[in-house]
Amino acid sequence: MSDSLWLRVAERLDEHSYMSGAERTVDRVKATGEVFTPTALVVEMLQYVDLDVFAPGQTVLDPACGDGQFLVAAKWVKVLHHGMEEPDALADLFGVDIMRDNVDLCRRRLGGGTILMGDTLHPDRHLDGQTPYEWTVMQSLFDEAASTTRKRRPREGEVA
Numbered sequence: 814m815s816d817s818l819w820l821r822v823a824e825r826l827d828e829h830s831y832m833s834g835a836e837r838t839v840d841r842v843k844a845t846g847e848v849f850t851p852t853a854l855v856v857e858m859l860q861y862v863d864l865d866v867f868a869p870g871q872t873v874l875d876p877a878c879g880d881g882q883f884l885v886a887a888k889w890v891k892v893l894h895h896g897m898e899e900p901d902a903l904a905d906l907f908g909v910d911i912m913r914d915n916v917d918l919c920r921r922r923l924g925g926g927t928i929l930m931g932d933t934l935h936p937d938r939h940l941d942g943q944t945p946y947e948w949t950v951m952q953s954l955f956d957e958a959a960s961t962t963r964k965r966r967p968r969e970g971e972v973a
């Protein structure tokens with residue numbers, strides 16, 4: 814894959830600072846594991862990925878999207894490598910984060926996409942500050958996965 818694609822993706826990632834104005838206290842970082850992947854590492858990791866996974870219609874979900882480092886890169890691979898229009902690329906992108914400011918920052922950096930406040934580990938949990946729309950979409954995004962997991966999980970006393 815050409816270096817120029819990755820240079821252009823890196824430029825797009827660095828167009829907006831990935832730190833919001835929010836206070837990222839030590840306690841908050843400890844509680845949420847809130848460390849964002851630096852641009853150079855995002856680009857390096859994506860160079861090992863078959864770029865067909867970003868082809869038109871292929872959806873991408875980051876279940877702990879933070880400020881959107883991976884989703885922003887996915888968007889620009891869709892646009893710059895696969896020739897997609899931005900609105901079509903954004904229609905393929907989904908992100909979830911438990912912190913409202915990260916959700917807002919991620920959506921702002923992307924310029925759209927389905928970016929939701931939610932708890933990926935407990936999709937049916939209602940969070941303070943989560944909108945009814947976000948809660949509803951969380952149910953549809955994770956319903957199938959959750960029911961599959963429930964089916965697989967043995968009851969207490971059962972042998973797995």
Ligand SMILES: C[S@@+](CC[C@H](N)C(=O)[O-])C[C@H]1O[C@@H](n2cnc3c(N)ncnc32)[C@H](O)[C@@H]1O
Pocket residue numbers: 844845846847848849850851875876877878879880881882883909910911912915931932933934935
């Ligand atoms: C290590 S950061 C990764 C962010 C981004 N994927 C990246 O690589 O730059 C983890 C993110 O997960 C979020 N998070 C932590 N627990 C979560 C949960 N249960 N559901 C959704 N997001 C969560 C944090 O707020 C934080 O933004």
